[in-house]
Amino acid sequence: MHQPTLQYQSHPPGVPITTPLPQTPSAPTTTSKELVQPAVEDAFYFRALEEEGILLNGPQIDAVRHGHGPLLTLAGAGCGKTTVLAARTGYLIAVRGVPASQILLVTFTSKAAAEIKARIANIPCITPLAARSVQARTFHSFGLAVLRQSGQREQILSDFSTRHTIMKIILRRLKVGETYQPETLLAALSSWKMNGEWPTDLPSDTAEELKIKKIMLAYEEWKQGRNQWDFDDILLHTTKLLNDPSRLTELQSRFSYLMVDEFQDTNTVQYDIVRKLSAGHRNLMVVGDDDQTIYSFNGARQESVLQFDQVYPDATIISLPINYRSDSRILGLGTALIAHNVFRRNKQLVAAGSKGNPPYYASPMSVEEEASFVVDHIEEQVRLGEISYSDIAILHRTAGSSRSVLEQLLIRGIPFVQYGNNTVFYDQTIIKTLMDHLRLSLDPRCKEAFQSTLGPLYISREEGLNYLMEQERKQSKKYPLIHLSHWDRLQPFQQAAVKERIRLIKKLTSLKPVYAIREMRRIFYDKYLEAGDPLLHTQYKETLTDSLDELESAAERFSTVEQFIAHADELTLRHQQMEDMRDGNAGHAVQLLTIHRAKGMEFRQVYWIGASEGILPHSTVLKEKIPQEMKATHPQTAESKLAQAAIEEERRLAYVAVTRAKESLYITSPSHYHGKAVEPSRFILEAFGVIRKHSS
Known part of the structure; x- marks a missing residue:
């Protein structure tokens, strides 16, 4: 249960109550109605947009009117970039007379491509045929279409x-x-x-x-x-095809105007495709926000935005500063927070969103108390009719950091949609192995638990399980794993390890669950994970460690292994029941997702959980060792700069979390995490002018 005194406050813990709340100025209210005079040649187009309720602000008008040459459009969170992309497409067709089939818009998801196509179809002055003729595709869809036209038939x-x-x-x-x-x-x-x-x-x-x-x-x-390719092969073969001068010239002629959405997310191959396609005509418009570069682990390079005018010295740069999404105080927090990044383009957003509430903060003692407190608050808000479940998102840094809140939602029967993961924490592969050892300590003949225990013994799961079942049919044993100690395919040290593992399993049931998990980690599991895969990058290893530490935290509440396993099995059952009911009820559910997955989305009410040091910023970047993924994408960069870059990416994650909220934002910073005292996230404190000394 959470403390009775715990409640949301106007300021984060450690910030004096007299400190002014960060707030952005209000945006100017002038639109194309005032800014585009009737006498100008293109006034008809803006009048037509206005009749459809599309009222563009000054910088948006500048971006829409841009003609030839490279253009970088810096589109901050909630600043109407999709509207600008659609409106500029219509402008090129209706005002500049560009054939619709010569316009190519490239984006990252099928959903974004479909949305842009739908927006273009609603632009006045554009015929249905012209709207259909515009190519709005993902990088992969475009590449595959080009390769198919060149005779490639791979599945x-x-x-x-x-x-x-x-x-x-x-x-x-x-x-x-x-x-x-x-x-x-x-x-x-x-x-x-x-x-x-x-x-x-x-x-x-x-x-x-x-x-x-x-x-x-x-x-x-x-x-x-x-005769098969995966998605990465599509892009590699597209770049190879573009190395053919005749094919490249043909495509450059066919697409005389190129627009790229979410440009900050382009990896090396995608960036190369963009450069080659636009090299002939240079009519390249890229839309992006360096403050939302959060996918470096997928190869995204912030430099694509930061260095655009170095690559294209004649580029026009237009900033879209008017945010139509968030309350000025929510936006103010995000703006004050991201301003502490050094490697960014300086920009100041202003608010035009409807008035909501200032952000609120709380500091629960633990993630368990945090989960109970947050879900209590959600239930109360819904009960009072203030909000519905579908208006709410709970954002978290890692999959493991959602474990406690997911359990609360399941236990209370609150409908939710979990993005990117359809299993309970205890059923995830890395966790299930230890849980199955605990299950065998309760029931050594639990067949469902055999297979996942074989990996850490370095025994083939499938072959080992087949051997076990075959021997069991011949002679049943109280501890069926003992059969493996007589398997002639195993080395003597492996046979000895099987006997040692059985002795450990017998011992586990007498321990408290948290001690049982620590004992398994100490004796074999941590070494198995560390040695079992030399390709595991630093970040992946840290994620594994983070999940195992979270398992220990979850187990601390239980006195016996039996109680803990019963709790995990109950959650699995409830989760399956909720999945079975979801199809007809997905529209009336809380959204539970990582911050990475939330980018590009918006919600009336956001709960950002885990806003503490070690969670966000994540412990991975607080250590001296630089994440391998960052080294791979920046091989020439000094380690000191990479360390700063890693922290800045975490700060961008915090910025993305804050700017998903439209009307209400609730931030919780647990004061203890995995058994250790932790401070509120430096990112929140910095936004209020509180700078603490940190080791990195």
């Missing part, structure tokens, strides 16, 4: 689970199935390709690199033998 492996299965088959064939994790290999291969490199160019200087390269090339050969 696309779009399903991750299929690629995961293929990689598992490769690992089994090469007899390294217990050494490497398929998802890690696939992520590393994708990262390599998105830096513009082909698998054949993978390094092979050491024995380990040679082994990994052999796996990767076997995976590629498997696809080639079946």
Whole structure:
């Protein structure tokens, strides 16, 4: 239960109550009605927009009117970039006479492409035929269309689970199935390709690199033998096709105007495609916000926005500063927060959104109290009719940091949609292995728990399980795992390890759950995760550690292993029941999602949980070791600058979290996390002028 005195306050903990709240100025109210005079040549177009309720502000008008040459449009959060992209498309067609088929808009998601197409279709002065003729596509869709026109007929492996299965088959064939994790290999291969490199160019200087390269090339050969590509292959082959001068010239002539949305998210390959396509005519408009570059782990490079006018010295730069989304005090917090980043384009947003509430803050003792407090508040608001579930989003930094709030939602039967993950925390692969050891301590014959316990013994899960079942049919044992100690395919040290593991399993049920988990981590699991996959980048390792620490925190509330397992199984059951009911009720549900997934979205009411040091900014970037992903995308950058860049990306995440809120924003900063005292996130305190000394 949360403390009776815990309540939301106007200021974060540690900030004097007399400190003024950050607030942005109000935006000017003038629109095209006043700014576009009747006598000007293009007045008809803006009058037509106005009749449809599209009233553009001054900077938006400038962006829409832009003609030839490169244009960087800095579109802050909630500043109407989609409206500008659609309106400029209409302007090029209706005013400048550009054939609709010569306009190409490139974005990152099918949803964004569909939205832009829908907006264009509603632009006055544009015929339905012209609206359909505009090419609005994702990078992958555009690349695939071009490749198909060039005669490529490969099938696309779009399903991750299929690629995961293929990689598992490769690992089994090469007899390294217990050494490497398929998802890690696939992520590393994708990262390599998105830096513009082909698998054949993978390094092979050491024995380990040679082994990994052999796996990767076997995976590629498997696809080639079946005439298949994955999504990354589409982009690589598109860049290869654009190296053909005749094909490139043909495409440059066909698309004389190129517009790119979310330009800050482009990786090396996508950036190369944009540069090549626009090199002939240079009619390139990019829309982006360097303050929302949060996907460096996917190869996104903030430099694409920061260095645009160095690459294109004659570029026009237009900033869209008017935010139509958030209350001025919510926007004020975001603006004051992001201003502490050094590597950014200076910009000052102003508010035109409807009036809401200032942000509120609370500092619960733990994530358990935080979850109870937040869900109490949600229930109360809904009960009073202030808001509905579908208006609410709960944002969190990592998958693990949502564990406690997800449990509260399940226990209380509050409908929710969980983005990007359809399992309960305890059913995630890394966690399930330890939970299954606990299940075997209660019931050593629990068949469902056998398979996940084999990996940490370095035994093939499928072959080991088949052997177990076969031996059990011949002679049943109280502890079926003991069969493995007699398997002639295992080395003597492996057979001894099986006996040692059984002794540990027998012991676990006598321990409190948290001690049982710590004992498993100490004896075998941490070493298994560390040694089991040399490709695990720093960030992935930290995520694994974070999840295991979260498991310990979850277990601390329970006295016995039996209670803990019963709790986990109850949550799994409730989650499945909620999934089964969701189809008809998804529109009336709280949104639970990571900040990364929330980018581009907006909600009436936002709860940002885990606004504490070690959660956001994440512990990964507070350590001396630089995340490997950041090194890979910035190989020439000094480590001191990379450390600062890592902190600045975390600050951009905080900025994205704040600017998702339209009317209400509630921020909670647990004062204890994974058993340690932690301070409120530096990002919030900085926005109020409170600067603390930190180790990084």
